Amino acid sequence: MLWVKAFHIISVVCWFAVLFYLPRLFVYHSMSEDDISKERFKVMERKLIRGIGNPSMVATWIFGVWLTSYHWTYYQSAPWFWLKIIFITILTTYYHVCIYLWKQFCANNNTRTHIFYRWFNEFPVLLLIVIVCLVVIKPSW
Numbered sequence: 001m002l003w004v005k006a007f008h009i010i011s012v013v014c015w016f017a018v019l020f021y022l023p024r025l026f027v028y029h030s031m032s033e034d035d036i037s038k039e040r041f042k043v044m045e046r047k048l049i050r051g052i053g054n055p056s057m058v059a060t061w062i063f064g065v066w067l068t069s070y071h072w073t074y075y076q077s078a079p080w081f082w083l084k085i086i087f088i089t090i091l092t093t094y095y096h097v098c099i100y101l102w103k104q105f106c107a108n109n110n111t112r113t114h115i116f117y118r119w120f121n122e123f124p125v126l127l128l129i130v131i132v133c134l135v136v137i138k139p140s141w
Helices: 002-031 035-070 072-076 079-106 114-120 123-137
Strands: none
Touching: 002 035, 002 079, 002 114, 002 123, 035 072, 035 079, 079 123
């Protein structure tokens, strides 16, 4: 079980690295004006999504479900756990929105400014705070 927990934490850290860095790349991508820079950002974003983002998101879910299976009777009656699942689902949706936005960049159809992406970049930080607090504190309402 400890190996599963270790790999879950590693995959979460990797996924959050992507969730923090990808929208930051969008900030710079949206500010770029020359074709060489735009193409460079497309490559960087693609490698980040396909090389780290997708595998770490899948691994996070797999190891998380695996961990949950060890003590399912406890988790199914723990309100903090279900709240955590809701926030993780929101986080997963956020990641898929990032992929959609990346596809917009790839098609040269981005309509958002760097200011939008600067605010958009802050959302996973809030989710991280909430999720970690739920897991560590395990409030019993």
